Amino acid sequence: MCFRRKTKAESNIQDREIIEENSKTIDVLIKLSNDEEYIEKLRYVQETLKYLTPSTDGKVYAADKKIRNIIGDLKIVLNKSVDKEECKKADGLLRDLDVAIAERKVLE
Amino acid sequence: MWPFKSKYDKLTREDVVDAICKLEKESTTIEDEIVAKQKQIEGFKVKGKAEKSREIKLLYAKKINALTAEREQLAQRDMYLLYNLRLLNKLKQSIDDNQFFAKTSKMSLGNLLGDQKGLAKFLNKTLNTRVNAENVLTEADETFKQVEEMYEKNDSIYGVNTNDDELLAVFESEEDMLQFEEDGAAAEENISVNKTDGE
Secondary structure (H helix, E strand, O other): OOOOOOOHHHHOHHHHHHHHHHHHHHHHHHHHOOOHHHHHHHHHHHHHHHOOOOOOOHHHHHHHHHHHHHHHHHHHHHHOOOOHHHHHHHHHHHHHHHHHHHHHHHHO | OOOOOOHHHHOOHHHHHHHHHHHHHHHHHHHHHHHHHHHHHHHHHHHHHHOOOHHHHHHHHHHHHHHHHHHHHHHHHHHHHHHHHHHHHHHHHHHHHHHHHHHHHHOHHHHHHHOHHHHHHHHHHHHHHHHHHHHHHHHHHHHHHHHHHHOOOOHHHHOOOHHHHHHHHHHHHHHHHHHHHHHHHHHHHHHHHHHHHHO
């Protein structure tokens, strides 16, 4: 039986999938959002997420999972009918998303 | 170890988020319908009051009753959805907690705290270091006190000799004279003030 070493693409496939999933979920958020300001911010985030470098490092993978969780929470908030409280929550989550992406970039 | 994963092991946060989003959408739709029905009811009530014909009034009454029944049904569905959403949010929270505690316990410093014997040893060592350092200072302080106690004041420099004694006596008597003169002046002033008050 012949064993070969995994290529870099094969070894960081998990991280690549999360990055791709995050980027696609932002598309859904853009469709759900009515506010122009949110749409602009989300487009900027989407561009940033597209060009993150996949990695085999556990910390980087954990950071990408954290970004995915925040995007999930944002999806819930944007699905609800928009009132003042939900807007505040959405603003808070967008800020958390910016911080999480900045932390992820530091680990690259 | 059981090889098959339970449903909860296979459950992902994304599945829960998608379920919550679906229910939120349904809840919003139902709430919009309730508001629309309420508006219709209000509209028919106004029309019914303005209407003169009894037959038409009866018609409006039946419509209002039907809409009210539908509205109540929708309200019950919404309550069920809200309850369901509450439980799903709890499930999402549990998944987050599970990830959080698993991640935190794996951190290297967190692992150190798991070693109770090592921790006790380290804390005792720290305490001994502190006690030794404090003892050094207190011993030094004792040494200072002992040395200071041994010292005797030099009377030739700091003491009172015969010449000093005579001068001190002179100073003390001059002080008494000054005091006597002041007391006398004050007494005379009092007497003159009493005289003018009497006149």
